Amino acid sequence: MERRTLLTGFAAAGSLTLLGCSGSDDKREPTPTRAPGGDSSETAAPNAVDPKIASTVATGLNVPWDIAFLASGDALVSQRDEGSIVRISPSxxxxxxxxxDGASGGGEGGLLGLALAPGDENIxxxxxxxxxxxxxxxxxxxxxxxxxxEPILTGISVGSRHHGGRLLFDPDGNLFVSTGDAGDGSLAQDKESLNGKILRVTQDGKAVDGNPFDNRTWSYGHRNIEGxxxxxxxxxxxxxxxxxxxDELNLIERGGNYGWPDVEGTSDNRDLINPKVxxxxxxxSPAGLAIVRSTAFLxxxxxxxxxxxxLDGEDAGKPKAYFSxxxxxxxxxxxAPDGALWVTTSNTDGRGDPGPDDDRIFRVTV
Structure with missing residues (x-):
C-alpha cells in the first residue's frame, strides 16, 4: 500500500456548533489536503454560512437514504430497509x-439512491x-x-456492504451511478468491472459515447461513494x-484513478488523484452531499x-462541524428548491441508537 500522508490538526474548541464531530477535547480537526507540491493555504468561503435547524419536517421514517425533490416542493424519499418510497410535503x-421490487435489506443494502428523469417527474x-x-x-x-x-442496469456485484448507491443526472440527461467495491477492493482497479466506480450511463443503462474507457466507467479506484x-x-x-x-471529499475527474485499494487518503503517486479533504x-463516515453557497455540506x-x-473553485478549505x-x-x-437543506438522520439503520421519533428529516437554513 502507498505511504499515506498523515494530516495534522487543531484541538476542537469554542461553541458546540464549531466542535469536531467527536466532541472530545483531544480530537484533531480534519484539515484540507493538496497534491504534493500544491498550494496548502486555507481557502475562505466566498459566502459565510451559519447552518441552523429551522424545523423538523418528518419523523418516524425508516432509514431515509435519499431525497428527490419535485417541482411542487414535495420530496420523494427512499426508505432503505423497508424498500419503500414515500412522498413528503414541506409541511x-x-x-x-x-x-x-426486489429490494433486499440487511447489512448496508436495500433501497438507496433516487433520481428523477430530467424534465419528466413521472419517471x-x-x-x-x-x-x-x-x-x-x-x-x-x-x-x-x-x-x-424496469431494470436498466444489472450485474453490479453485491455484498453485505459497500454498495455506493448514489444517482445523479448530468446536464445531457445521462446518469452518474456510484458503486461500491462490494467488499472486494480489487474490483475498484478493474476498469471493466462495474464495482468501485462512478459509472456514466444512458437512461437505458448503456455506456455513454465519449466515456473515457469506451465502457460505463467514468472514474475508478473508489471504495464506497454515497455522496x-x-x-x-x-x-x-x-x-x-x-x-x-x-475518509475523503474528492473532486471527480473524467477517467481519474482515486487509488483504492492501494491508497487511502493522499499519496505521492502522481498517477492518482488526491482528495481535497x-x-x-x-x-x-461521509454519506450524503449537497453544495449550497459555495459550501459543501456532508x-x-x-x-x-x-x-x-x-469551496473556492477546485480548492477546499477547513471543515467545520455542526449539530455535533x-x-x-x-x-x-x-x-431543497427554496435554498435550504433537508437533512436525514440514520439511527434506525442497525448502527445507531434510535429515539422515539427516529428517523427524522430536518430543514436546515444556511
Missing part, C-alpha cells in the same frame, strides 16, 4: 408511494440491492403510485468512505454531525 405530510430511477446483484430500476409514477418497474453532486460551475464532487485511516475514519454517520466545507452529537447519525443532505 410534513407523509404518503406512501409504493414498494420497490424515477432507483438504485436497489437485491439478493442477486445491485441494479438500477426505471420506475413510472402514475397517480402518485409506482407503476412499472455525489455538482457545484455551480459544473464540477463533480463526491464523498467516499475510507477503511481504517481516511480527508478525515479520520472515526471522525466522519452528512457524517460516525461523526454524528453535519460538516460544512468552504445532537441528533445521532446524519446521512442524506439534499438542497
Amino acid at each position: 410534513g405530510n407523509v404518503t406512501k408511494v409504493g414498494d420497490v 424515477l430511477f432507483a438504485y436497489v440491492t437485491t439478493a442477486a446483484d445491485d441494479r438500477i430500476l426505471r420506475l413510472t409514477l402514475d397517480g402518485g403510485s409506482i407503476g412499472s418497474q 455525489l453532486v455538482y457545484d455551480a460551475k459544473g464540477r463533480l464532487w463526491a464523498t467516499e468512505f475510507g477503511d481504517q485511516t481516511f 480527508t478525515w479520520g475514519t472515526d471522525e466522519c 452528512g457524517a454517520l460516525q461523526g454524528e454531525c453535519l460538516f460544512a466545507v468552504p 452529537g445532537d441528533n445521532g447519525r446524519i446521512r442524506s443532505v439534499t438542497a
